[in-house]
Amino acid sequence: MKATFGAGCFWHVEHIFANTKGVTSTAVGYTGGHVEGPSYEEVCTDRTGHAEAVQVEYDPGQVSYDDLLDVFWSNHDPTTLNRQGPDVGIQYRSAVFCHDDGQRLAAEKSRDALARSGRYRGPIVTEIVPAAPFYRAEEYHQRYFAKRGIA
Numbered sequence: 001m002k003a004t005f006g007a008g009c010f011w012h013v014e015h016i017f018a019n020t021k022g023v024t025s026t027a028v029g030y031t032g033g034h035v036e037g038p039s040y041e042e043v044c045t046d047r048t049g050h051a052e053a054v055q056v057e058y059d060p061g062q063v064s065y066d067d068l069l070d071v072f073w074s075n076h077d078p079t080t081l082n083r084q085g086p087d088v089g090i091q092y093r094s095a096v097f098c099h100d101d102g103q104r105l106a107a108e109k110s111r112d113a114l115a116r117s118g119r120y121r122g123p124i125v126t127e128i129v130p131a132a133p134f135y136r137a138e139e140y141h142q143r144y145f146a147k148r149g150i151a
Contacts, residue, residue: 001060003068003103004031004131006051006095007076008084011144014054016075018143022063027055028144029136031097032127037135043091052091055134065103069110072096078114079122094126097134104128 007013010028018026030043033050043050056068076084078094098104107128115124136142145151 001058001065002099003056003058003065004053004097004099004134005056005068005072006032006053006093006097006127007072007078008052008092008094009087010052010054010137010141013052013075014143015145015150016071017054017056017068018146020058020063020068020071022061022067023056023058025057026143027134027136028141029053029055029134030091031055031132031134032095032129033132036133040138040141044089046089046091050091050135051093051095052137053095053097053134065106066110069096069107073110073114077120078111078124078126079120081125094124096126096128097131098128099131104130 014026014028030050031053033048035048038048042048082090082093084092096107
């Protein structure tokens, strides 16, 4: 099964998901924009409309989509528009890119439960949108933390 998330700089997000039980592979890339096959430099201009994202392949017998949503929500701030920490720009937006209606419904349900929980003072600004073409990022971005021994 496949899931795609945007939660800021894809290096950190990929590292978190790659170390989640039941995730069989991850890839970092760009999605949600209007330019075919963008480069990292193009995405960083804020003119392509893409988000830095992680595409996750997972075994639903070991981890559920709801569990992946929990990992997503727990590892970024979904109340900051086009920003995560020091990274600013639309490519750093919080987004769930849904591959089917079941994922969309699950994402909406989990977002709404999180909003009601009182965990955040501000509103959750995470986009929940249909999956768009995913363009794999340049190889030096793949498994960035693992390649550099960053925990």
